Amino acid sequence: MQREIESLEDEPPPNVGIYQEEFERDVATYEAVSSKAELVRAAAKADVIYVGDYHSLPQAQRTVSKLLLALGKARRPLVFCTEVVHTPDQPALDAFMAEELSEEEFLRAIHYERDWGFPWPPYRDAFSIARELGAKVLAINSDPREHAHDHLLERDFRAARVIVDALRAQPDALIVVFHGDFHVARDHLPLLVESLLEQARLPARKRLIVHQNAEEIYWKLARRGLEDTNVVRLAPDAYCVFNATPLEKLHSYLNWVSNRAALEPPGGFMSSWDLEEIEEPSPDDPDDDDDDDDDDDDDDDDGPDLRLEYAEQVLEIVQTMSRFLGIERDDLDSFELFTVNDLDFLDYLATQQKFSEQERADVMRQILSNESYFIPKGRVIYLSDFSVVNAAEEGAHFLHHLCSAYDWDRPRKLVTDFYFRAVTEALGYFGSKLIVPTRECWTEADCQAFVSAQRRKERERAQRRRGAKKSPSAPNGSGEPDTGKRLQVNRRLALRAARLTIYHRDHERQFLESGHWVTPGRALTQPTEVHMLLTHMLGHMLGNKLFLALLMGKVEKAQLREWFHADLDKGATALRIYQEMAKVTSDTPESLRRGLRL
Numbered sequence: 001m002q003r004e005i006e007s008l009e010d011e012p013p014p015n016v017g018i019y020q021e022e023f024e025r026d027v028a029t030y031e032a033v034s035s036k037a038e039l040v041r042a043a044a045k046a047d048v049i050y051v052g053d054y055h056s057l058p059q060a061q062r063t064v065s066k067l068l069l070a071l072g073k074a075r076r077p078l079v080f081c082t083e084v085v086h087t088p089d090q091p092a093l094d095a096f097m098a099e100e101l102s103e104e105e106f107l108r109a110i111h112y113e114r115d116w117g118f119p120w121p122p123y124r125d126a127f128s129i130a131r132e133l134g135a136k137v138l139a140i141n142s143d144p145r146e147h148a149h150d151h152l153l154e155r156d157f158r159a160a161r162v163i164v165d166a167l168r169a170q171p172d173a174l175i176v177v178f179h180g181d182f183h184v185a186r187d188h189l190p191l192l193v194e195s196l197l198e199q200a201r202l203p204a205r206k207r208l209i210v211h212q213n214a215e216e217i218y219w220k221l222a223r224r225g226l227e228d229t230n231v232v233r234l235a236p237d238a239y240c241v242f243n244a245t246p247l248e249k250l251h252s253y254l255n256w257v258s259n260r261a262a263l264e265p266p267g268g269f270m271s272s273w274d275l276e277e278i279e280e281p282s283p284d285d286p287d288d289d290d291d292d293d294d295d296d297d298d299d300d301d302d303g304p305d306l307r308l309e310y311a312e313q314v315l316e317i318v319q320t321m322s323r324f325l326g327i328e329r330d331d332l333d334s335f336e337l338f339t340v341n342d343l344d345f346l347d348y349l350a351t352q353q354k355f356s357e358q359e360r361a362d363v364m365r366q367i368l369s370n371e372s373y374f375i376p377k378g379r380v381i382y383l384s385d386f387s388v389v390n391a392a393e394e395g396a397h398f399l400h401h402l403c404s405a406y407d408w409d410r411p412r413k414l415v416t417d418f419y420f421r422a423v424t425e426a427l428g429y430f431g432s433k434l435i436v437p438t439r440e441c442w443t444e445a446d447c448q449a450f451v452s453a454q455r456r457k458e459r460e461r462a463q464r465r466r467g468a469k470k471s472p473s474a475p476n477g478s479g480e481p482d483t484g485k486r487l488q489v490n491r492r493l494a495l496r497a498a499r500l501t502i503y504h505r506d507h508e509r510q511f512l513e514s515g516h517w518v519t520p521g522r523a524l525t526q527p528t529e530v531h532m533l534l535t536h537m538l539g540h541m542l543g544n545k546l547f548l549a550l551l552m553g554k555v556e557k558a559q560l561r562e563w564f565h566a567d568l569d570k571g572a573t574a575l576r577i578y579q580e581m582a583k584v585t586s587d588t589p590e591s592l593r594r595g596l597r598l
Helices: 002-008 014-026 036-045 058-071 087-097 103-109 120-132 152-169 189-199 215-223 246-257 306-325 345-351 357-368 388-404 414-435 444-465 491-514 528-551 557-565 573-584
Strands: 048-053 078-086 136-141 174-180 207-212 231-235 238-241 336-339 373-375 380-383
Touching (some): 036 058, 058 207, 078 087, 078 152, 120 136, 136 152, 189 207, 306 336, 306 414, 306 557, 345 357, 444 491, 528 557, 557 573
Parallel strands (some): 048 174, 078 136, 207 238, 336 380
Antiparallel strands (some): 373 380
């Protein structure tokens, strides 16, 4: 996942690399397992609290919201400094906090989508809590809009001046600074604030740094069986909060880059952060001991069972599809949900005697390929990330399984299995489009562009071997169609599947013209990896066209219900349904204008 993220980004400027190295040095190790209570008490005794933000992860914004709620009991004026708003937009921020601007007017005034662009709801919660507490909210982002991103150090200098001015204006205030995680490293923004205070001959202020979800520390804790730890102390003036696994954290960024909505992370504000009392503990209070690893409320999760909360959201998705299609069942909640956060998933499968060693190996391969998965045996949904689109596709597979009672593990002839998988993939993708209509998949045109680009590359290599002049390269220089849709598989495997997809689609057109089905034998006799990817690609293309055919009135819900309930294990049923789907979508385009789609 880290390699994929790096491939999506430009080479960072040298100053960003330096900032990252210094940040990683600060979060490389820890002193002791701590607690939320200890963290809140330390925050109440500080003057300036720096909280690091991972912008695409809602749990990161929840941390500052919970901390603000707890510090509201400290009986000190609160000042909340946020990177979300640029300093020139302070008047709009003041008007919004005074409820003189509506939320919509405020977001337009600060050009939120253009200048920030991360999901608004978790940030809105922090602003709302600050308003309820009567906190002054200050903009500290000074990255100029009119030119390329400023040097990080210059941005921190400007933010430090805003913070020092706030300390000068309200010497008794408790300042909470919410900034990108690199910025709050010890030698970055905190050091600059201290230097400016000294230059201005103002009293030194006690600081506290709160990092979040440091990956290196997470794995160190996991090796000790402590991956459920909520807080660790890094130093007397620094802590690290854990509310997401490294996998969940990186997936949040990939979902944001891909503009994919995510399931709402579990956990509410009013948990053990909202302590009744954070006053100075008495000298004999055991909770004031630096080694209070087993604090009273800190081994509890933030709210109900996390897996259950995600399962409730998946159930809502399944119920939505069921209602839309007119499918009435009383067992829509009869699935087991596991997510990328459930590192004991394979242990669970091993304890279930119904799963063979080969089946567990298949699941392991699926997990390592970073793919979500529905396992009919046991009705298990595994989500490799928390995107709504993946939850919807696996939910659709589950609904299809309930309706048809198909037996995924039954031995089948190759031709039967091929169309069985293609049809299940089509209905799964169709279901996901009901929930996320903007979802895209590779089309036949994408496959053709991909194959053509590879042919050009092969010609270029052959010409180079002969010492010939290089021919023009592919338009985007990558050898992949410039579609914005990535196939996260081996390139050679993807090329083989793309060629076979074109081959199979040609056979479909011949069938539609002649009414006679000629078995595309070469497509049906491939090794397992190609077989799986080919049926996946054909199924997604067909499911996409089914959705568009529904919008265009070319297919009725009654027909879709019939396909969801069909017994795919019976004879040539799967092939017949694939042919019916091909017929009904034969003159359906691969995409629609946005207005028609909406």
